[in-house]
Amino acid sequence: MVRVLKEIRGIDVSTPFPRISYETAMNKYGIDRPDLRFGLEISDVTDIVKESDFKVFSSAAKSGKRVAGICAPGCAGYSRKQQDDLSAWAQQRGAGGLAAMKVGAGVLEGSLAKFFNDEQSRALIEAFDAHEGDMLFFCAEEQDLARRVLAELRMEMANRLDLIDPNKMSLSWVVDFPLFEWNAERNRYVALHHPFTSPIPEDEDKIATDPGKVRARAYDLVLNGMEIAGGSIRISRQDVQSKMFEALKISPTEAEEKFGFLLEALKYGAPPHGGIAFGFDRLIMILAGCSSIRDVIAFPKTASASSLMDGAPSSVDPEQLVELGLRLKK
Numbered sequence: 001m002v003r004v005l006k007e008i009r010g011i012d013v014s015t016p017f018p019r020i021s022y023e024t025a026m027n028k029y030g031i032d033r034p035d036l037r038f039g040l041e042i043s044d045v046t047d048i049v050k051e052s053d054f055k056v057f058s059s060a061a062k063s064g065k066r067v068a069g070i071c072a073p074g075c076a077g078y079s080r081k082q083q084d085d086l087s088a089w090a091q092q093r094g095a096g097g098l099a100a101m102k103v104g105a106g107v108l109e110g111s112l113a114k115f116f117n118d119e120q121s122r123a124l125i126e127a128f129d130a131h132e133g134d135m136l137f138f139c140a141e142e143q144d145l146a147r148r149v150l151a152e153l154r155m156e157m158a159n160r161l162d163l164i165d166p167n168k169m170s171l172s173w174v175v176d177f178p179l180f181e182w183n184a185e186r187n188r189y190v191a192l193h194h195p196f197t198s199p200i201p202e203d204e205d206k207i208a209t210d211p212g213k214v215r216a217r218a219y220d221l222v223l224n225g226m227e228i229a230g231g232s233i234r235i236s237r238q239d240v241q242s243k244m245f246e247a248l249k250i251s252p253t254e255a256e257e258k259f260g261f262l263l264e265a266l267k268y269g270a271p272p273h274g275g276i277a278f279g280f281d282r283l284i285m286i287l288a289g290c291s292s293i294r295d296v297i298a299f300p301k302t303a304s305a306s307s308l309m310d311g312a313p314s315s316v317d318p319e320q321l322v323e324l325g326l327r328l329k330k
Contacts, residue, residue, distance in 0.1 A: 001171060001221070008287050011169050017221070021176040030151030032177070035225030036170040038163040040154045042147075044068040045138075048123045054115035056099065060140035067140045068150060069099075071128040072157050075135035076102040076109075089156070090139065095149045099138040103130045155225070166289070172222050176200070179207075179216040180247065188249050193218055195244050197232045198274075207243045217274070228283045231276030238266035 005011045018036070025032050028041045045068060050061035057067050072078075078100070087097040101124075102109040108121045116124065128136055137153065139146045158164050179199050180189040189211045191197065199207060203214040217233035235241045241263060245255040255263065284296045294300040299307045306313065321327065 001223075004283075004287070005169050009167075009169070011167070013169055013171055017171045017173055019173045019175055022174060022178065022215075023176065025174050026147055029154065030147035030149075031225075032174055033220065033222045033225055033227045034172070034174075035155065035158075035164070036172055037165055037168045037224060038158045040070050040072070040158055040163070042068050042070055042150045042154065043127045045124055045127050048120060048127060049116075052116050052120055054099075054112060057138070057140055065141055066143045066146045067138060068146055069128070069136055069138035070150060070154055070157065071103075071130045072135045072137060072161070073131075074133050074161075075157075076104075076133045078135055086137065086153075086156075090149050090153065093149050093152060094145055095139055095141055098153070099140070101136045101138075103132055103134040103136065105132050108136075168224075170224055174220045174222055175218075176215045177218040177220075178212070179203075179214040180211040182212065189247060191244075191248060192216065193232060195248055195250075196234050196241070198235045198240065204240065204243075207240075207247050211247050219276070221276070223283070223286055226282055226286065227279065228286070229276050229278040231274060233272065233274035236266070236270040236272050238263055241266055 001017075002013055002015060005013055020034070022032055025034050027044065028034070030042050044066060046061045046066050049057040049067050052058050061067055083098075083100045086100075090096075090098045099112060100110065101112050103125060106122070106125070107113070107118075108116060108124065113121065124130075124136065128134075130136060137157075139149050139153075141149065178192050179197060181192045182188075183190045193216065198217045200215045200217055206214045219231060220227045221229040235244065241259075242252075242255070245252075245259070250258075281293050281297050285291075285293045288296055290296055299309045299312070301307055
């Protein structure tokens, strides 16, 4: 990547690239592929506002929701209409809205400031590392929704405030992904990536007892807020692979039917192995300075999944279908 960026864009980047844990990325940026070309980090202030007199915040905090936000530098002059427009923008993304407070000389200002005592106000200003003239925007929602809305708000404000340098290339590794995620519809854990990703050795014992806390030996390479490569270290031990299947509620019978060849092979030992795969089209898009991947792929599809470059899909000869053992169902 250092060589590619230097030779193609004339941009120098230094190594090693920063490493960010999945948990840190989600907490500070609301997304697992953060754009690090600018700040506007998310701050969780749930504990600070839990005992405040602002019922929207205190009720949300006490019910298990998260209260978090970002500090928009120099935006204290935003009009009521500008604030309302941003709140409506958040509502379009599923949130109840956005709350806003201005930062004065060491104090919070605005219609909501009266609901916070001096200690709470100082704590909020400190949590956001805010300064006079800044504006604080808050979201009080379930954690996943709050993260998603604030991640988008972070990008929205960065664009509005012209904080993104188009000529800057910011690379980072995101590591320590969860090995499992909870699927409410199935009422069980499922593999976040796939069931062959190896757990971090110190978390191996948690597979059976606390799957949600197990971290994976998986890693993504992120460039300017886009994942350009991803990979993992694979499971190379049969006992670990069996534990994975058990955690995923795959019975020994089903595991034998579907993956017996793998379990059998692992009995004889396999070298630790892994790798990484690049999203080459996405990387080319960034290097070419394009905003859409359709601009750099050979055969972009329309909304109806047809390719205007080669006229696909097209009719096929019946002999071709016979050759492939296919029959068309009209």
